Amino acid sequence: MAKLKINYLHEKTQNNSFIIKFAMIILAIVLICIFLPKQPRFRYEFQKGKAWNHDNLISPYNFAILKTQQELIKDREQILKTVQPIYNLNLSASKEQIDQFNTDIPEKWQISNMDSVEGQSLEVYQAVGNALLNYVYDRGIVSLNNRYQNKGEDPSEVDNTKSQYNFTLLHENIAQQKNTADIFTIESANQYISASIEKNKKIGRKTWFTETLKAYVTINYIFNENLTNKIEQSALTNISTTRGVVQKGELIAEKDKTINNETYQKIESLRKVFEDEARISGNQSYVAFGQFIMISTCMALLMVFLFYFRSSIFENNRLIFIILIVIVAMLGVLSWALNVQIPSLYYIPYCSVPIIFRVLFDTRVALNIHLLMVLIAALFVPNSYDFVFLQFIAGMVAIYSIKTLVKREQFLISSLLILITYTISYIGLVLTRNGSLQSIYWSDIIPFIVSVGLTLLAYPLIYAFERLFGIVSDLTLMELTNSNSKLLRELSLKAPGTFQHSLQVANLAEAAVYKVGGNPLLVRAGALYHDIGKMQNPLFFIENQKAGANPHAELTPEQSAQIIISHVLKGLEMAKKNLLPEVVIDFIRTHHGTTKVDYFYNLAVKNNPEKLVDESIFRYPGPVPFSKETAILMIADSVEAASRSLKEPTEESINTLVDKIIDHKITQRQFINANITMRDLTEVSDIFKSMLKSIYHIRIDYDVNKKSVIENA
Structure with missing residues (x-):
């Protein structure tokens, strides 16, 4: 009855999980459909310079x-050439300056002691000054606008002597057409005043009077920018x-x-x-329904891939949620960019998506999801062939460039490779379409540079996903394999022999995983932490003992076995306390599987020949390894430990040792849950044999009369 109840609860949980998964997928499809534009698409694909591959x-x-855009730009330039700037006549400016001159001149005359100069009359100076100021203000004083000088000409061919332009002068709703050649600037007005005074024989103090008058010269033709812009915009709307x-x-x-x-x-x-x-x-309902069918098909193919080839991801709703939310978010950003009409869709960091999925999952998952997203985007982006080609090629480079993430600078290297790929592919597309180097606009590379820069945001996003959803990426594993981390530093101080053993196991296991396939960073992290439980009683483990008294000599075999076995349980406690990821903790709990501590078990049987020895006391709690990486670590751990006890390490003895240990594990059914094949085991064996030829550290025995290994740890 209890068994039936458990089966019922398990089945109910699975059903609920499937319903949640199905609901998430449907919601993602609906959201993507909402984002997509709702008009029918032109059914022909075409490129300039290529053959028309359809019927007439x-x-x-x-x-x-x-x-074309070039034609519109040319028309715009021609229209702007015909628009004259608007200036307003400011009568008050000239009146204020002349009045101020008449007010100031008597005082300045006295201050400069002009009264003492023979033959000079204030009235003459004042009359000449009024005449000159009235003349220049009547003719007009303007500040030339660079916007209209040499309008439409190549800056390299500008002739400063021809930099004048026509303009319209407004005063009391009356418009006059003028040219700046007939108008003073402040500089030319000052020059005219200086020249006129120089010719006037009645003026004795020419320099003083010239400098005095210059202070009252100002602009009285004011540029009306607002009205000019309105006229220009009105003209442009007629293009x-x-x-x-x-x-x-x-x-x-x-x-x-x-x-x-x-x-x-x-x-x-x-x-x-x-x-x-x-x-x-067009019928929007039909368009939406068609989009729903296409997106559903793409999503179904993705789920089929995960179901058959990545079942661990398919069965985990948290991971499915991450995949769906990233897909929906990126397509939402792409749709937003289309709606606001940003200058180029290539500003969007599309390659950040394959990078995120490559780091969080693996190459095949990243490639499949990237292909799915590119195909969906092709439904609504303009120039879809160019977009699909550039994004798919760049995405593949992004994925392949971080095939094995062992250094953080690989992100920068990957970004550089993506940028190079974008640039080369863009140049190739332009050349095949136009057949001319002149058609390559290097400014079009700027969106790719911005996109690649934004792609670096994938790093903090990966960290956020790890923390929010409990995923362990290669970046986290890299941090864990740093020997300066808290636990490893503590292990090296409290149990230096175990630390060295862990390093050797890590090297062996990592090399084997590289050969047979798997996650080298994961197995290295697992190897470095698999024996951290030995820090509790380091001297009870042979690699930490020095020549002399053996602490096991005062214990019964049962007590010794329990101390040896307890390092697994203590390691689990320490790992959880220090918040190690679950995938790393798995190596601690499985590296001995359900094997026995053979040395102490055999010793107990020998010491009590007529007593039935309880085998469970000498057996590790398990479980057995359940992945290729944990299986390889188990072998590496046993092989490395046993090799230290070889009295005469020769090629033959090493080969025999490795084969015997692997056969023993197989006999004890330690690999029944691991996805490791006999071919894998053969390759692992060859690698271990080759590497162990350079490792000849001899371990002391618990009993000097015994040549057997205490236990495979």
């Missing part, structure tokens, strides 16, 4: 041909965005003929007209 394209109706008309029934593109500039512009115009009309008249 006949115009279904009359439509105008859109101008026609089209040129010519394609008649209904007219041949637009002929099958297998190269698409030249004119044909390309006609097809592009037809596409724009088609999508604009479809947006108004």
